[in-house]
Each structure stands twice: as C-alpha cells, then as structure tokens.
Amino acid sequence: MNNSFKELEKLHLEQFEKKSPDIKNKIEGETSSYKFIGDVLDLYFNKVMGVFVAMTGGEVDAQNNPDKPNSNPTD
Amino acid sequence: MLTRDIPSTMSDEDVIKEYLATQNSAYFDILYKRYSGKIFGKCISLLKEEAKAADATQEVFMKILINLSKFSGKSKFSTWIYSITYNFCIDMIRREKKDPSLLVDDIETKYDKEDDVEDIYLLEMKVKRLKIILEEIPVMDKSILLMKYQDDMSIKEISEITQKSESAVKMKIKRAKQKFRKTYKEIYKED
Numbered sequence: 001m002n003n004s005f006k007e008l009e010k011l012h013l014e015q016f017e018k019k020s021p022d023i024k025n026k027i028e029g030e031t032s033s034y035k036f037i038g039d040v041l042d043l044y045f046n047k048v049m050g051v052f053v054a055m056t057g058g059e060v061d062a063q064n065n066p067d068k069p070n071s072n073p074t075d
Numbered sequence: 076m077l078t079r080d081i082p083s084t085m086s087d088e089d090v091i092k093e094y095l096a097t098q099n100s101a102y103f104d105i106l107y108k109r110y111s112g113k114i115f116g117k118c119i120s121l122l123k124e125e126a127k128a129a130d131a132t133q134e135v136f137m138k139i140l141i142n143l144s145k146f147s148g149k150s151k152f153s154t155w156i157y158s159i160t161y162n163f164c165i166d167m168i169r170r171e172k173k174d175p176s177l178l179v180d181d182i183e184t185k186y187d188k189e190d191d192v193e194d195i196y197l198l199e200m201k202v203k204r205l206k207i208i209l210e211e212i213p214v215m216d217k218s219i220l221l222m223k224y225q226d227d228m229s230i231k232e233i234s235e236i237t238q239k240s241e242s243a244v245k246m247k248i249k250r251a252k253q254k255f256r257k258t259y260k261e262i263y264k265e266d
Contacts, residue, residue, distance in 0.1 A: 001199070004197065004199065004200045004201065004202050004205045005197070005205070005220075005221065005225040006225060007202045008116075008202050008206060008209075009113070009116050011202065011206075012112070012115060012116030012119055012120070013112040013115075015115075015119070015125070016111070016112045016116070017112075019115065019125075019132075020112070022129075023111065023132055023133050023136075024111070026133050027107070027133055027136050027137060027140075028100070028103075030137055031103075031137075031140060034141075035098075
C-alpha cells in the first residue's frame with residue numbers, strides 16, 4: 001500500500017537539504033554560547049559566592065577556597 | 076572522535092549517553108542527521124511557512140539539546156522529540172491565534188454519525204492534494220493524522236503526547252479523518 005504521508009515527508013526532507021547547513025551552524029553557535037556561559041559560571045561562581053558570604057558577615061569555607069593555596073591543614 | 080568513526084547502527088540512547096558524557100560534537104552531528112529533517116517536515120506541515128519552519132527547527136533542536144539529560148528512555152527517543160516538536164508548533168500557533176480551533180477543545184459530535192473513513196482513502200491520495208488538504212484542516216486534526224500516518228505512532232504514544240485518554244485519541248483520529256474527507260470533497264467537488 002502507498003503512503004502519501006511518507007511521500008510528503010520525503011518532499012519536506014528534500015526541501016530541508018538546502019536549509020540544513022545554515023540551521024546547523026546556528027544551533028552550533030548557540031550551543032557554544034551556552035557552553036561559554038557555563039564555563040564562566042563554573043570558573044567564577046565559587047568566588048562570587050565567597051564574596052557574597054563575606055559581605056553578609058559569614059565565613060568563607062577555607063578548605064574549598066581555591067585562592068588560598070595553604071588553606072588545607074593536611075597539606 | 077569524528078562522526079564517520081561512530082557506527083551508524085549505534086542506538087539513539089547510546090548516542091545520547093555519549094554526547095552527555097563527552098559533549099563531543101560528533102554525537103550531536105548524528106542526532107542532527109537523524110532527526111533535523113523530520114523535525115523540519117513537521118514544522119512546515121504545521122506552520123506552513125518555510126522561514127518559520129526553519130526557525131522553529133532551530134529552536135526545537137535547542138530545546139532537545141538543553142533537555143537531553145531529562146530524557147528517561149521510557150518512550151522511544153523519536154516519540155520524545157516529536158512530542159517536543161508538536162507542542163512547540165502548537166504553542167506557536169496558539170500564541171499567534173491563527174487557528175481558532177485551538178482555543179476550545181473539540182466537543183463536536185456531528186461527525187460521529189458519519190461513516191468511518193478507510194485508511195486507504197488518505198494513504199493512496201496524491202501528495203499534492205494531501206498537502207493542500209492538510210493546509211486546510213485544523214492544526215490539531217493535522218497533528219494527529221501526522222502522528223498516526225507519518226510517524227507510525229501507536230494510540231498509546233499519541234495519548235501520551237496529547238495527554239488524552241486512548242479512547243479520546245481514537246475518537247479524535249476518527250473525527251480528523253472525517254474532517255479530512257469533508258474538506259477534500261469541498262475542494263475537489265468533481266471527484
């Protein structure tokens with residue numbers, strides 16, 4: 001039995017061929033932006049939190065503070 | 076690793092696992108190759124305009140990548156992404172208020188009395204005519220017909236996507252086919 005719905009899908013796939021590289025580039029561009037933001041957050045989140053905790057009168061966890069190389073008493 | 080180094084037989088689930096673990100773009104390429112065209116096809120069927128369908132394909136794919144870790148594997152990966160695609164397009168049409176049938180749930184019963192429409196009536200139709208009829212019928216009917224005849228989804232899968240009971244889905248398919256036939260007769264009076 002024929003399936004006109006599948007034939008229509010094939011036509012749309014052919015139509016998509018021309019658009020595909022452009023759409024893929026845009027998706028890759030967007031994912032790299034997300035990754036960049038993620039990396040920045042990863043890098044600075046602890047520091048920003050530390051500053052925030054210090055400003056509100058708390059004590060920064062010395063063990064997890066990467067700015068103090070000798071902060072780990074066992075080292 | 077390059078895309079060509081990944082076996083084409085690798086299952087979607089394994090590709091996803093590797094992509095999440097390594098973030099290697101080769102795995103993204105595989106998913107893009109397998110599904111982007113089909114997503115575009117659904118978007119253009121529902122949104123009717125090529126430019127809108129291209130933008131929607133991009134946004135749907137981003138949604139898929141962002142939510143990839145939430146894919147539990149309970150349903151087939153294809154069902155999961157088609158569900159995102161249909162819901163995205165229907166939301167878009169609803170926002171633009173272009174299809175009044177989306178504003179109320181279909182409670183019509185007048186079609187119930189009509190005869191059932193045989194599958195062959197839709198499946199043997201010329202593609203050009205199919206395309207024209209699909210553009211004319213309400214978006215919910217179009218979606219449900221695409222899920223059944225293009226995506227080969229089971230009643231259970233359609234009921235999960237539409238969040239309706241299986242008996243409601245069966246009724247919706249029946250009505251969608253009847254609306255399809257009615258629209259066909261209106262447009263092609265000579266047949």
